Amino acid sequence: MSSRQTLDFLLYDWLRADELTTRERFAEHSRATFDAVLDTCERLARDKFAPFNRLLDTQEPLFDGQRVQLPQATHDALHAYTATGMLAAAQDAEIGGMQLPCVVEMAANAFFSQASIAIGAYNMLTRGNASLLMAHGTDRQQQVFAAREFAGEWFGTMCLSEPQAGSSLSDIVTRATPDGEDFESDPLGPRYRLVGNKMWISAGEHEITPNIVHLVLAKIPGPDGRLPAGVKGISLFIVPKHRVDAEGKLTGERNDVSLAGLNHKLGFRGTTNTLLNFGEKGGAVGYRVGQPGDGLRCMFHMMNEARIGVGLGATMLGAAGYDASLEYAKQRSQGRAVGAGGKDAAAPPARLIEHADIRRMLLAQKAYVEGGMALALYCARLVDEQHTGDAGSSAAAVTLLEMLTPIAKSWPSEWALEANSLAIQIHGGYGYTRDFPVEQHWRDNRLNMIHEGTHGIQALDLLGRKAVMQGGAGLKLLAHRIDATVARALPQARLATHANALAQALQRLGAATRSAWATASPEDALGNATPYLQAFGHTILAWLWLDVGAAILEGGAADSTANVGRLAALDYFMRYELPKTDAWLRVVESRDRTCRDVPEDAF
CATH class of the missing domain: 2.40.110.20 (Butyryl-CoA Dehydrogenase, subunit A; domain 2)
Known part of the structure; x- marks a missing residue:
């Protein structure tokens, strides 16, 4: 998978990000300026970040009693990044920003997460810190602290x-x-x-x-x-x-x-x-x-943006593992393919990618990773709608972001991690040695299920607050968006079965939400909040994949190699992944007490 190719498709063919240039805030931009930003970041990530990812893993920060010592490569990469002005990319031109749409800014920064997420973390934290001060700080705090952070002078x-x-x-x-x-x-x-x-x-x-x-x-x-x-x-x-x-x-x-x-x-x-x-x-x-007493509300301004960033970072680590395992599967020969000549020891060994189970693992990675990219960029596009849309679309974007932020953080941090696990599996015994990069990708990604609010916290937030806020208004709005995609896909024979499956999953999700809260007891409802989060996330990803599929077929280029791959990933997700929601929702609907009732000493 070419991450650039996928990001371009999602930005322009699916989300129509270039149409944002008709809005006043982005009027100085064009598809050409967006592409120039992507080109610069892709090149910088390739040249200054990726070559040193393993070095930074083996040469950890060291405190010498006075200062923390970091490899020179870290300094060089970050100074090169700040020189591009990307820390202030989404900020007003008056303070040195580019006034880039959030969706383009996030797509551009995705390259750094894939190349070396450990270096990119400094940038993400600084940008979030300064953005918080722009929202909640005084003019002087913005001038003294935020402006210097956006300029890369301070982190x-x-x-x-x-x-x-x-x-x-x-x-x-x-x-x-x-x-x-x-x-x-x-x-x-x-x-x-x-x-x-x-x-x-x-x-x-x-x-x-x-x-x-x-x-x-x-x-x-x-x-x-x-x-x-x-x-x-x-x-x-x-x-x-x-x-x-x-x-x-x-x-x-x-x-x-x-x-x-x-x-x-x-x-x-x-x-x-x-x-x-x-x-x-x-x-x-x-x-x-x-x-x-207003601190947590202010901090969550930073944390909510950070949660989308964590999800995208997790996704790009999954992408790094997918690229590595795909290359390995094409080059490594092992065993004989099932079928004619499969038992002939004299026959030449087959490449890994010729085996059906290897293709299953590759297709799963592709579905998780490209789906995760779609999720993060969709949320970033909602941020742009929140700030530059009309009153109605802005209010809807705020509500949808409330609903989707727990998923944007949690789903990629679980399933892009699974993609990294599959990348190790494809490499076999070599996968867990340091001769190949996939073990580091898994180790790096395992932290994201804890970063910026653990899985359990996201689950409690989703079912305990977001799903029931304003009488379920957010869930109803989200269901309306999903129903629109189902209606869009149903007339297309290629997608009709998938559309019906999504409609049924959405119906069951709504029923499970009501059943969870049937007793009005938070203890009953939230006892299985994590399976609810998993089912909710898979339903959202099925929706996004179906929407992507509809865009492909409407665009008339379904036969291109890239789109054949995307449609195969869509098929995989709807046939292999979406059915998992039934098992997750079963315990939610019944308010199952297995985990709550087991006595402590039974462990």
Whole structure:
């Protein structure tokens, strides 16, 4: 699979991204400028990122007692990336941005995830950090911090988790105390002193840029000195690694943020991952973003975009494994093909790709990976609709994004990982050696089921909140979109059976949602939230694949080699994958108690 070929098809033949240039925000662009951005990023990823992916895996970040040391290749690749202006690609021209559509920006950045996701993580975090400040920060915070991040002068992080709390943000205990009686008069924002510990902070310490902008969740003590309970008491703070003055110039003083240690992970080994201590010497200076208690709402602005990015990153790791296993299957000869001459030891061995089971594994990878790309880009296209569409389409895009974000993050992180597993399987024993890249792809991708909200958290969010919000309005809107694709596909003989299968799956998904909540008990409904998430995700992917298939047939180029492959992947997904939803939904519908009722000592 050529990722560029697939991205071009999805962008232009399916999503019609070039039509966005008729909108005022994107009027200075054309298909040619979009292609130029894609060309630049594809070339840079190939030349500066991909050649060093294995090097960064074997030469992990090292703390020498004073500084974190990274291979020079990391510095070179990131400086080359920032020089392109891609950190600010979607931002206003007035602040140095390109005003690219989100869907084009994400497609362009996909090349870096495929080439070396460990390097690309620094960019994703910085872009998300700065985008949050553009949405929720003051003018001065945007000028001092966000603008420098978009320019690549400083990088950024997000500091949520704590050693004792993990994903349970309501249990964080990092505290932020007003810094003096004049704390509200600081030009950079209300000034506080932070004390606490943050864990799993990617890009939390390095020497790539002269400063790091930490966005930190903390709680402001009440009048009695006690921290507020729950998530509504969480506030958000800018805590720079090095102190700055009101104009953003470095003062030469390091802030009270120290590296407590490096985490050594299964994958993403080229990305520094840290435990950070705030306030070992009295308190790290931080500037509040937004209002007290508004921190989680602000942070989720970054996290929701990051979740789509995590899903696309997982997809591109799946694509890397697919490309490697496809090449291997075409070159490696082993065994004899079943059929005539299959038992003749004198016959020449068959190439792996001639075996039906190898083709099954390749087709599964193709269905997962190209489907994952479609999902991520569809969500990115909704972001553009949210910001530049008319009132009706913008409101619909907001609702659809609410519904699809848990899927955009979780589905690729599970099924592109399965694609990586299949890539190892195709390589046989060689697959789990370091002589081939597929084992690293799997290790890197395994982290994505945990990054930015675990599978279980996404499942609880989907069934516990998104599916029932506003009386199920989001689910109804999504069903309306799926029904439209079914109606579009039914008249086409090639797709009619698939369209009927999707319609039945959608009907059952709706029935399962109602059954899950029939007792109005969250315990009953959410006991099988993860199977619900899996069934929901597969239904969404079946919808997107059917929509892609309809676009292919309507375009009149179904016989091209690329489209024959896409239609085969569509067939595979509808025949091999969509039927899995029945088993997942069965336990949801019955509110099955198997997992809840097993006694602890039975384990």
